Amino acid sequence: MERRKSTKLFAKIGIVVLVLLFLLLPGLLRENNLPIGDKSYYHLRMAEGGEDSLSFSGRENVNARGWNFLLKWIPLNVLLFVMGIISLVLFFLILKPLSLTEKILSMGFLIVSPAFIYLFNVGERYGIGILFSLAVFYFLVNKKNILAGVSLVIMFSLDYTMALFVLFLGLLWFFHKKKAVFSGLLILFLIFIFVFGEWKSNFISDLGALIGISIFGLFFIVFCLILFWNKRKFLPLYGVLLGLFLFSLRVEFGIFYFSLFLSVLMALFFVELYKMKWESKLIRDLTFLIVVCGLLFSGLSYVNRLGSGMPSDEIFDALNEIPEGHVVFSDIGYGNWISFNGKKNVWDSFTNVPKFEERRKELMELIDSRDAFRTNEILNKYEVDYILVDSRIREKWGDAGLLYLLRYNSEGFRKVKDEEIEIWRYYK
Amino acid sequence: MHLKKTYKILILIFLIVLATRLYFVFQTPHFENEGYLVKRFVDNILETGNPLVYDQLSYNGREVLYSPLYHYILAFFGLFLGSGLALKLVPSIFISILVFIVYGLSKRLVDNEDLALFIALMSGFIPIVFTETLANASIYTLVIPIMFYLVYLFMDVNNEKKIKKFVFFSFFLSLLHPAALLFSIGLIFYFILASTEGIKIGNLKEELIIFNILSTFFIQFLIYKKAFLEYGLNVIWNNIPFGILGSYFDLDLLSLLYKVGTLVIIFGLVGIIGGIIKKKDKFFLIGGLILSILILLWLRLLSPRIGLMFLSIALVLAAVLALNLFLRYLEKTKIPMYRISFMIIVFGLFILSLVVPTYYYTSRQLNEQVPNDYEILVLNWIKDNSLPDVTVLAPLEFGHVISGVAGKRTVLDSNFLLAPDTSERYEDVKLLYSTKSEVTALELIEKYNIDYIFIPIETELKYGKVKWTDDTNCFKGRFFGTPKVYQVIC
Structure with a gap:
């Protein structure tokens, strides 16, 4: 007993x-x-209240707000x-x-x-x-x-x-x-x-x-x-x-x-x-x-x-070098970190926005295409100012498309940060 | 007294097999490509006491993932013999021990000592096992005997001592190599076969099957966790470049007949069918193993080179029943006086179908797969006359030879697991040897920081002359025979 x-x-x-x-x-x-992952950054940002002007370069807040409310307190x-x-x-x-x-x-x-x-x-x-x-x-x-x-x-x-x-x-x-x-x-x-x-x-x-x-x-x-x-x-x-x-x-x-x-x-x-x-x-x-x-x-x-998952301090250090309010293009998983840092993203993992599939297709084309004309067209359409690339993105995207253009086509792009995390300025 | 005589014969068989292997293995002081990888791993243990986890030379530097148990065992013998000798002698002893295990298994299967001795002798000269485990310090020299020892233990497990042995060797095999999964899958097929035929295998065997499956999968996940995370279920393809994946799992039926032995296949299959018809539990175990290998080969989940090694031994074991039935049949016929003549003819044919191909394939393997003295001389020159961190371009088949002999970095080799961009590198290396464009070649040379171009005769025969090396402003010829070596100077 x-x-x-x-x-x-x-x-x-x-x-x-x-x-x-x-x-x-x-x-x-x-x-x-x-915090671990990317979605929590969206909630932490929305906990501050107000409209969402950064995610997808500005959209309606369609997600339930209860969790954001708790995070505020x-x-x-x-x-x-x-x-x-x-x-x-x-x-x-x-x-x-x-x-x-x-x-x-x-x-x-x-x-x-x-x-x-x-x-x-x-x-x-x-x-x-x-x-x-x-x-x-x-x-x-x-x-x-x-x-x-x-x-x-x-x-x-x-x-x-x-x-x-x-x-x-x-x-x-x-x-x-x-x-x-x-x-x-x-x-x-x-x-x-x-x-x-x-x-x-x-x-x-x-x-x-x-x-x-x-x-x-x-x-x-x-x-x-x-x-x-x-x-x-x-x-x-x-x-x-x-x-x-x-x-x-x-x-x-x-x-x-x-x-x-x-x-x-x-x-x-x-x-x-x-x-x-x-x-x-x-x-x-x-x-x-x-x-x-x-x-x-x-x-x-x-x-x-x-x-050991993302994000790292380096991501935010790199983002700090970009002026507030500019549009930053990166991988979809980086979108919430970009907007958390006060910049506009082109896409993020909360994909419940109108015409997301069309946007996804175009952005995938942007990542894979070596056609400079089409690349400029898409970057202009989404009013991209900066492109952020790190080693994970390089591995994921491969160097055949956009990364090839960044490397060999100096026209229109200028590297403003040349470290492990690269930032490229795009001139429209 | 009788037992003693049998054991003496068995030891004699062991010595014959070992002596034959040593005769071939010491015909060259060098190793096959894969042997140099084992040698580097063992040397690293001897130098540092630790396994190599980051290989500076392979793929210009990459993480390596493997179980170092076998390398530690070889390193232990290397302490006394030196790694070169240990890597030739010890694996030969390991694989020769198989004759004892096959003898024990055969005896359990048919209870005929003479036949068991004959089968033991056969198992020592199966062409594919003999050639594939000769000059490369192959881990299979230990994996194969242990796996069949587990089969031996499992067959008649009935007391605590045998259970403990089974547990120990299950763990040992799992820690040694992922081929342990083959045994687990074989047990699953054994269970299915026995269940479908309504044979009760007993609670203890069921428990042992459960334990073996769980422990094997657990240990594989523990060791290869990173690979599972990286590739998911595609880990079974081992990150093999797409360029060779198509042909990697191809099974050539004609070479199957030669490399396994025609009579072994025929008698083996007859034995299995006979065992299943007679509902002999022990043959279901061998049948389960054979079935699992065949299905994995058919689904292209197992490389034929490896699968056929296990299959051939399982078939030799199954053949014991067919031979036993054949002998009994002869006894019942009206011509028993011809029994001995018949036996001599059949056994003679068996020996011929195994020993002749073994001799032929072994000689060919030693000529074609082991680098010759001149190639080693060239690589030693590179070793002595270049900076420590240079990169040498070599075809896939020479990757480990370059890093093992010359001690230089390579663009790719056959250790694909966790290696970076294997498909891309394979295609790039192929392009480098086949392109006529110097611009393309220079672009790739810059991409991989290549300092030396190693062109073996096989590559020239395959792709033709490497034209871009004619530019003397960029490439300085160092050796012009077979192989050719050029240094990049621009």
């Missing part, structure tokens, strides 16, 4: 250590104090950390019907998942979206429907699409006993999956996906599905797994919900597998050790990747 108690205590302490590690480590590993790092903790607590509370071992394992698997690490280390609005999703689920499970409704309304101010998805899940929850409505909703969901969006080809973080699941998590789940395919108690869960998997292949934030569910399913499989009769205890222990080490390794590798 005493031993059991101490094991539980160790497990709880382990979870606390794990959560602290995975919430703080990416920040500690960074060489600078800059609370520092990003603090907010992310607190959100991560609250989300985990809510996740734990939602898993009430499970045993303590299953709950602790679910939490452990969630903490080391790349999705969780991304959510609460990168300042995107998805983190707060997931927090409120969990709040809605928690209130629904505890039959506090009004509070669930309030949470859902708040979600609409954070991200419309996530809120709609949670509303759909809520409807499924309410109508799960009315077969006709439930089936209708599921059919609608499947139609949505197959009609809207584009299939994502890479959803595994270890194979290069920015937001994805761990290869070991996937491996473990596939293996357990083969092993327990005929276990009746798991059958409904397989349906949910498939639905969420398809959804995550179509919708960017789907992977977060998929990861939440995956963590629970992995914990259930883990316990089931452990309870199985094993011929060799050595093999059993080694197998579980490898699974745990694999998941940890995957998570740590992702932490390292996020920690």
